[in-house]
Amino acid sequence: MMPRQAPIGILGGTFDPVHFGHLRPAVELLQHLGLAEVRLVPGRVPPHRPPPRVGPGQRLAVLREAVAELPGLRVDDRELHRDGPSFTVDTLCSLRQELGDRPLCFALGTDAFLGLPRWHRWETLIDYAHLVVMERPGHPTRVSGAFAQWLEARRTRDPYDLRARPAGQVYFLPVTQLDISATGVRRLLARGESARCLMPERAWRELAGRGWYGYPQV
Template sequence: MRRDTAVHGAPIGLLGGTFDPVHHGHLRPAIELQERLGLAEMRLVPGHVPPHRRPPRADSEQRLRLLQYAVVGAPGLVVDARELRRGGYSYTVATLYELRAELGSRPLCFVLGSDAFLGLASWYRWRDLETLAHLVVMRRPGHALRLGDELAEWTAARQVLDPAALRGCSSGLILFQETTPLDISASRIRRLIAQGRSARYLVPDLVWGCIAKEGLYGYPQI
């Protein structure tokens, strides 16, 4: 844990994903966490090629454009395209090393879902994460996580209950935070479009307009 003698500035949040496409299930938790944790900003980081899942359907330029539309008029949400520029596999640890070099001792909060957290031990250089950022795990209300022995022991030594603790050091803490559950997934949106159905109101209006105008994900059906 990095307990710096001089921590400068409010924490920066980081939420990664393929955003294929971005939808309200991404954006609502991002806004909630930005407010509850007192983040200076929440950076949305679209990945280039995810190590643990299939490549995205839309290309990098298309997904970036949709994400930029999604944050229009949303103060505090910022698009960070560094993983797309870097290319190759999008390893979280590499992104956090870059950000830590830029931010100095400023607190950095890496946000991930509970399912991703359960698989954390399979990530590339996962033990390095605590030297670079705090981990903020989004948890569904009333949903208990069953951690394996290794992850449970690692978590217990680092978990805090008060979001204010994240402001006192630059990295090394774990916070579980409930967010509003929205049963929306990118795969469902792609499936709806493939069936010739509308995904409107599952995504921001500007995002849906771009999908329709540019014919992304096979829309409109011909």
């Protein structure tokens, strides 16, 4: 039996705007799990949060600048071309159709994972991809009830399992979680203050000079 190709990681979000709090965990996913790449997938209409502050084209432009010098990270804009809410299950189904039986690892934070039972068709996500839960080091995720039983039947503690099959496992990975938020970045920009060093320089220059989140900066 031929070994499978290295898994592809998927990390979604509004990226409104992207910052190092998004990018550092993506780099750690890439390295710790030996992924072929991590695709950052900006959503058009997030189902569980307010609409993004700026339009999809603007967020996409900044995101592309942010990953331009980060090998292994790339932007996948498929959700921006779909009408209606950006449901994760639709994105994973699309990727599965495109990539065949190549392993996929959909990464999400602890808060998102705990809210998973409220997601659209959440129980089918694992049919299309492995779930990788990004934890804060020293703060293990705790679940209870039926959700805990669902997790126990699918959890693996061996990262090799993410390579051995295309989908179906849940793996917990401690990652560096920087205390940076898109909300905080937007507030700085709206006040005309600099958000420099909170994101890659190329991304900062792309959004700051255009004043997309407030006053133009220099």
